[in-house]
Amino acid sequence: MKILYSNFKRNLQNIIDRYSDNGIFVIIDQQVHQILVDNILDTLLHNGDTHIYKIEATEKSKSIEKAIGLWQWLVERGANRKSLIINIGGGIITDLGGFVAATFKRGCSFINIPTTLMAMVDASIGGKTGVNFLGLKNEIGTFTDPKWILINIDLLDTLSYEAMADGYAEMLKYGFIADEHLLNLTYSLDLQAIDKSLLRSLIIKDIQIKQHLARIDKYDQNERRALNFGHTFAHAFEAFATGKNMALTHGTAVAWGMVCELYLSIIHYGFSRDEFHRLHHFVKEHYKTISINCKDFDDIYRFMLHDKKNADHNINFTLLERAGKFRCNQKASQTEIYEALEYVCL
Ligand SMILES: NC(=O)c1ccc[n+]([C@@H]2O[C@H](COP(=O)([O-])OP(=O)(O)OC[C@H]3O[C@@H](n4cnc5c(N)ncnc54)[C@H](O)[C@@H]3O)[C@@H](O)[C@H]2O)c1
Structure with a gap:
């Protein structure tokens, strides 16, 4: 696992190039998608075999039902063990996307691009992935590290005061x-x-x-x-x-x-x-x-x-x-x- 703090776009492009033959699967906070589409996603969208799944970032989305939906999407789009999953968002997305990647075909490579302060300093680091279950937080999950974590603090420019205070x-x-x-x-x-x-x-x-x-x-x-x-x-x-x-x-x-x-x-x-x-x-x-x-x-x-x-x-x-x-x-x-x-x- 490597954490990259600079040359965000170039590093992201290099990573994508390594995996592009087997498909790139982006799991992204829908609000972040709306805000950042021109900023970071252009790099991704230029790749022919890129699939995007947008998710509402609420604790309700950190569920086994949502994980099933994502596993289904991966199967239907032909993802394999050598595909790359890219999680873009706050802790909701990195926890859920990490869990889906860690369990899909017994483990598929993934990277985290944290877009909240909480995810940068905590949720995207350390390998804990998971979903809530029966009203209990993070009850089901794994310890699995992403291959890379890309830190770009400019992504925090659009974050609300409340979300900054959370991190x-x-x-x-x-x-x-x-x-x-x-x-x-x-x-x-x-x-x-x-x-x-x-x-x-x-x-x-x-x-x-x-x-x-x-x-x-x-x-x-x-x-x-x-x-x-x-x-x-x-x-x-x-x-x-x-x-x-x-x-x-x-x-x-x-x-x-x-x-x-x-x-x-x-x-x-x-x-x-x-x-x-x-x-x-x-x-x-x-x-x-x-x-x-x-x-x-x-x-x-x-x-x-x-x-x-x-x-x-x-x-x-x-x-x-x-x-x-x-x-x-x-x-x-x-x-x-x-x-x-x-x-x-x-
Ligand atoms: N795995 C771990 O080690 C670990 C550690 C800490 C927290 N967590 C988990 O992280 C989750 C909380 O994560 P969070 O605080 O990042 O919240 P979050 O993912 O819900 O994001 C907070 C809000 O910010 C919005 N947002 C995200 N990025 C944005 C951006 N760049 N600009 C504007 N809006 C943006 C989201 O749409 C959302 O409305 C919890 O489920 C918690 O359990 C996990």
Whole structure:
């Protein structure tokens, strides 16, 4: 797996040329298709044997039914094991398209072209692919790396503030698990007036952190779990929201999830209360609230009990002693979890 940060069009053309004899199959966010058709797709459309499948980027599309539709499309269009699948979009597309590619004919080559900040720093990197199932996030999936990931930060120019803030939540996560310097540098990025060179250097740094953790612990048993900081609560919030038909983005869920897990970090490891308050204020100011109250705590707790990381019926958390010093595979009591949830209600 290779990540390419420059010469976007030339690299894409070279990759396409390698695979063109066996067909190029593009799975693309329909909104991105509309916006970027003249920008990046001209390279693709000049190829004779290119097929395009547009998808609405919602969590509902990250489903086994949509995967079946894509497998069918690949069969009907004559895709074979040497064909290339190109996923263009945010995390919805890279998760779904990666899963389809990883399973089609026991695995077909694919590349990711992430078009959201979330997908650039996180979803397209590290090889996790998958779909939601029975209301549970990413319940079915594989660990499969794309052949290439093409990073082009100009693709973010058309992204909404909300979508940028979603990816930014994961960038803050990298700061928390890496070190105080990266955390402060990430806080210094102004999403309303983006300094592109700072953004680019932060994206590269974040990708390197994820690559490193995915390399030393591909199957997410030990160190890679640092990346789950904020995510035990986040996945439960997302499952809860899906059940109630409430709109909730992954980034917003992660932002509030980090608030809850920093609270647990204070109790268990004496994490700095000032840093906790800095994050809490930031999240209140920049992210939508999640509409829950104390009557919902039992439901959210039940969703946590389904988390894939759990073992021996214990809910599994990644907690912090300080920025850069994480502790994976931690437990917390039900009372502590409910106390942490109070911060989401306030
Ligand atoms: N596999 C992993 O390791 C991993 C990691 C993090 C998140 N994820 C998954 O990623 C998904 C969220 O991904 P996301 O936040 O990228 O959201 P997304 O894919 O839903 O995209 C967000 C919105 O931005 C639009 N969009 C995308 N690119 C655009 C562009 N360049 N210009 C304008 N609009 C654009 C989309 O149409 C959509 O409306 C979740 O399902 C989450 O579980 C996976």
